[in-house]
Amino acid sequence: MAKPANRSRDAYHVGNLAPQLLAAARTLLEEVGPTKLSLRAVSERVGVSATAAYHHFQNRNELISHLAAQGFAELAAALQRACSNGSGLDRVRAGSLAYLHFARSNPALYQLMFSPEFTDEALIPALQRERLAAFGELKRMVAETLGQALDSSDVRKASVAAWSYIHGLTSLVIHGLLPGAADNSDEHFVERTLEGFAALAISCTTQIK
Amino acid sequence: MAKPANRSRDAYHVGNLAPQLLAAARTLLEEVGPTKLSLRAVSERVGVSATAAYHHFQNRNELISHLAAQGFAELAAALQRACSNGSGLDRVRAGSLAYLHFARSNPALYQLMFSPEFTDEALIPALQRERLAAFGELKRMVAETLGQALDSSDVRKASVAAWSYIHGLTSLVIHGLLPGAADNSDEHFVERTLEGFAALAISCTTQIK
DNA sequence: ACCTGAACACCGTTCAAGT
DNA sequence: ACCTGAACACCGTTCAAGT
Numbered sequence: 001m002a003k004p005a006n007r008s009r010d011a012y013h014v015g016n017l018a019p020q021l022l023a024a025a026r027t028l029l030e031e032v033g034p035t036k037l038s039l040r041a042v043s044e045r046v047g048v049s050a051t052a053a054y055h056h057f058q059n060r061n062e063l064i065s066h067l068a069a070q071g072f073a074e075l076a077a078a079l080q081r082a083c084s085n086g087s088g089l090d091r092v093r094a095g096s097l098a099y100l101h102f103a104r105s106n107p108a109l110y111q112l113m114f115s116p117e118f119t120d121e122a123l124i125p126a127l128q129r130e131r132l133a134a135f136g137e138l139k140r141m142v143a144e145t146l147g148q149a150l151d152s153s154d155v156r157k158a159s160v161a162a163w164s165y166i167h168g169l170t171s172l173v174i175h176g177l178l179p180g181a182a183d184n185s186d187e188h189f190v191e192r193t194l195e196g197f198a199a200l201a202i203s204c205t206t207q208i209k
Numbered sequence: 210m211a212k213p214a215n216r217s218r219d220a221y222h223v224g225n226l227a228p229q230l231l232a233a234a235r236t237l238l239e240e241v242g243p244t245k246l247s248l249r250a251v252s253e254r255v256g257v258s259a260t261a262a263y264h265h266f267q268n269r270n271e272l273i274s275h276l277a278a279q280g281f282a283e284l285a286a287a288l289q290r291a292c293s294n295g296s297g298l299d300r301v302r303a304g305s306l307a308y309l310h311f312a313r314s315n316p317a318l319y320q321l322m323f324s325p326e327f328t329d330e331a332l333i334p335a336l337q338r339e340r341l342a343a344f345g346e347l348k349r350m351v352a353e354t355l356g357q358a359l360d361s362s363d364v365r366k367a368s369v370a371a372w373s374y375i376h377g378l379t380s381l382v383i384h385g386l387l388p389g390a391a392d393n394s395d396e397h398f399v400e401r402t403l404e405g406f407a408a409l410a411i412s413c414t415t416q417i418k
Numbered sequence: 419a420c421c422t423g424a425a426c427a428c429c430g431t432t433c434a435a436g437t
Numbered sequence: 438a439c440c441t442g443a444a445c446a447c448c449g450t451t452c453a454a455g456t
Contacts, residue, residue, distance in 0.1 A: 015420085034325050035244070038448060049422050051450080056420095060449065088413040111325045116243050116317075119384050131386065146412045154408045160378075160387060160398075161405030165370075168377025175328050177340065178369060189369075196370030199363045201410045203355045204297040224439085247429060258441050260431080265439095269430065422455075429448060436441070 018056040020046050025067055026109070034112040037064065064112060065124045071106065071113045072130035078102045079137040088145045089194075095141045096166050096190045103170045104186065110174060114167075138163055169193055227265040229255050234276055235318070243321040246273065273321060274333045280315065280322040281339035287311045288346040297354045298403075304350045305375050305399045312379045313395065319383060323376075347372055378402055 024045040029037050039060045040050045057063040082098030084091055103110040118127065139159040143150045146158060173181050173189055233254040238246050248269045249259045266272045291307030293300055312319040327336065348368040352359045355367060382390050382398055 017420085033328075039450090040448065050448095051423080051452095052421055054450075088409075092409070092413065108325075111328075114380065114384055114386075116320045116384070119242075119320075135386075142409070146408060154405075157401045157405035158408045159405070160381075161374075161402040161409065164377035164381060164402055165374050166377070167381060168373035168375070169369075171323065171380060172369075172373060172376060175323055175325070177323075177344075192366045193370040193373055196363075196366035196368070197406070197410070199355060199367045200297075200301070200351070200370065201406070204301065226439085248431090249429065259429095260433095260442080261440055263431075420456085422453105424451105424453090426451080427449090430446090432443105432445080434441105434443090437439085 021053055022066055030108045034108045065127045068113045069126040069130040071109045072134040075102050076134040076137045091145045097186050099166045100170050100186045103174055107174050230262055231275055239317045243317045271333060274336045277322045278335040278339040280318045281343040284311050285343040285346045300354045306395050308375045309379050309395045312383055316383050
């Protein structure tokens with residue numbers, strides 16, 4: 001009996017409650033959606049009083065901030081795994097696919113990551129850090145594609161452009177604004193939009209002449 | 210005294226409560242943010258009981274759905290006004306600017322328009338309709354830019370690409386994920402991202418050869 | 419140090435009752 | 438037809454009290 005007080009239904013709970021709360025919240029999040037995740041329900045699922053969470057997090061916002069930070073960390077990892085050795089376009093394709101696939105596999109988490117609740121004031125350090133890490137991964141991919149330095153002007157501009165594109169596509173797909181969002185594959189959306197950009201680019205450059 | 214019961218503080222209220230509720234909700238929305246808009250606060254601001262709204266809307270979701278529909282209608286109108294006669298690139302610029310400017314002028318409304326609360330199941334007809342109208346306006350602009358028919362394959366693909374880009378950029382700016390989001394102008398963001406796309410496009414096409 | 423229970427101020431929503 | 442008031446089930450959060 002190395003661990004005596006293991007998962008008892010008694011009054012007092014053992015330690016390491018914070019990770020248990022986060023894990024329960026992560027599960028509940030995808031069950032009830034990003035707007036209906038309640039601290040009370042999370043506590044109840046863990047089997048702890050409604051107010052226990054306040055000894056590990058300042059408030060609900062801090063708990064879901066950690067969830068969002070976790071999401072950005074996983075997104076960064078997914079992007080890192082997606083680094084391909086192909087041509088410039090293949091790299092863009094691979095990164096976009098990894099991004100969209102992560103979000104469609106964790107739709108409520110992805111929506112939470114961009115929740116208006118984090119928009120103003122001070123973010124917790126973890127969220128700020130993982131956000132930057134994820135964007136850094138994206139910048140790295142863009143730098144490799146362009147064959148330029150990470151801090152070059154082109155890489156900075158192209159990174160924001162690339163993030164705008166893939167976040168926008170992902171957001172539209174997840175929110176169901178695109179017809180047949182449920183039926184179509186990640187590849188379908190990425191391929192078609194990349195073709196769309198090509199058509200726009202050609203039209204703009206030829207008209208300039 | 211053509212209108213006798215005008216804005217009295219008596220128990221019973223005059224008619225046309227629905228538009229009054231919507232107007233109050235629209236104001237409150239930008240004051241408290243998209244996640245904290247409560248039906249009770251809206252009712253109180255209008256000076257009516259907490260349950261009065263239920264005689265004009267099925268529930269909170271239906272009221273904010275009308276708000277979102279209003280947002281899409283105004284976005285469509287803004288895009289329509291932005292139609293420029295310049296080159297292809299100028300048209301893209303003008304449309305993007307109008308889009309971003311509308312969202313930054315109504316940040317809480319824009320976030321509400323893409324709220325996870327509308328993601329699943331059946332939308333109210335008004336929201337569905339105005340969403341399509343706004344996207345239709347965007348399609349029209351893209352069709353003019355490409356010089357192709359509205360229902361052509363290229364226009365459909367390029368429209369989703371363009372919407373992804375501008376919605377993504379807008380979302381990132383509004384949520385404050387881009388450094389210095391408060392300081393920079395709409396023009397700055399649009400110009401820089403368009404340059405970013407150009408850099409990516411050049412890199413991809415030259416590498417293909 | 420960690421957790422609970424009662425309490426408070428807020429929600430959305432239902433329903434019987436009032437005019 | 439339109440509105441109110443009481444009521445219910447849920448929230449987040451504070452705080453004194455328990456181990």
